[in-house]
Amino acid sequence: MAAYILRRLLLMVPTLFVIMVLNFTIVQFAPGGPVEQMIAQLQGTATGATAQISGTGGGDTGTGGTVKPAAGEGAGDSKYRGARGLDPETIAEIERMFGFDKPMHERFWLMMGNYLTFDFGESYYQDRRVVDLVVEKLPVSISLGLWTTLLVYLISIPLGIAKAVRDGSRFDVWSSLAVIVGNAIPSFLFALALMILLAGGSYLEWFPLRGLVSDDWDTLSWPARVVDYFWHMALPVLAMVIGGFAGLAMLTKNSFIDEINKQYVITARAKGLANRRVLYGHVFRNAMLIVVAGFPAAFIGILFTGSLLIEVIFSLDGLGLLGYEAAINRDYPVMFAALYFFTLLGLVMNLVGDLMYVVIDPRIDFERREG
Secondary structure (H helix, E strand, O other): OHHHHHHHHHHHHHHHHHHHHHHHHHHHOOOOOHHHHHHHHHHOOOOHHHHHOOOOOOOOOOOOOOOOOOOOOOOOOOOOOOOOOOOHHHHHHHHHHHOOOOOHHHHHHHHHHHHHOOOOOEOOOOOOEHHHHHHHHHHHHHHHHHHHHHHHHHHHHHHHHHHHHOOOOHHHHHHHHHHHHHHHOOHHHHHHHHHHHHEOOOOOEOOOOOOOOOOOHHHOOHHHHHHHHHHHHHHHHHHHHHOOHHHHHHHHHHHHHHHHOOHHHHHHHHOOOOHHHHHHHHHHHHHOHHHHHOHHHHHHHHHHHOOHHHHHHOOOOOHHHHHHHHHHHOOHHHHHHHHHHHHHHHHHHHHHHHHHHHHHOOOOOHHHHHO
16 A cells, blocks of 8 residues: 555656646736736726736746836837837836746746745735735635535435435435535525525525624634634535535435445345345445545535635635636736645545545555556
8 A cells, every 4th residue: 555655646746747837838828917917007007906016026036116117119019918108128127027037938947946845935916925825815715615525425425325215205306306406506696595585685684794703703702703603604604515415415325226236235135134234234334435535525626616606705715716816817926826736735635535445445455456
């Protein structure tokens, strides 16, 4: 097993490298980069968050400070959109601020060298270290991802088992209808409905509408802090759970049905064993193998892909919102650092998922399979 783990860890290096190369190359050719964003601000055509840029720098060789457009017509033909009327020296100054005075391959290797020491640089537009931004947003995303994943499993596994045992019954039919509805309606629509019904939208005001905790959270006692935290998390987590349990419930049902129809189950029943003992003593471990082993991947998926709109609707300042704003504003340090961190974490969690197969069923031997 040690040799298998080592091979998987070594395989992560080229996988991560290729992902970073592809994304770095694609982003470099996308219009509206940080240099063009700054040019738009100087020309008075910037909108949104970029209109508030004050030239904080943040590039590899950034000099900081606001760049003023030079007088005169300047460069008529520039590789940047909207640069007409700016002096070439002004454009060169902006490129130095963001590190774009270096060739693309040199910028990539410099970035990857810094990432090896977990130096992710500073945000172009927030004048803060990327690590500090991620650490600040992490509690919100972890809260959403962790509680959603746990509740999805706690609901889906019993429901899937009950559907498998009662396959074809009225309960199975009606629960399948609920599963289909939950799978068909996006989580953000559930979030909007919950907000309207229970958060003061038009009817009841039982839950808060924004934030992870109340403004006076620091002054509360510990029991009150716990209650306040779950009070704020109730609606966002509920919205994500309603839209997320369907797939896992059907996976659990199908896995149990597949095991129930196998010969060893028929033999156990022929020997007079009670259905409950057959189900939980023989079928459960084999059927739950694929379900439980997928927990790390499910958590990563919910943590990093399923919470963006929920964070926006409930004003939760998490990683999803951070990544979205970084993409819109072309904040490359935040974009690539988030991609590097999330990809690395995803690869590690996939390895953890494989190891969980062995923990659940020691008969599985990946090294023998590879041999």
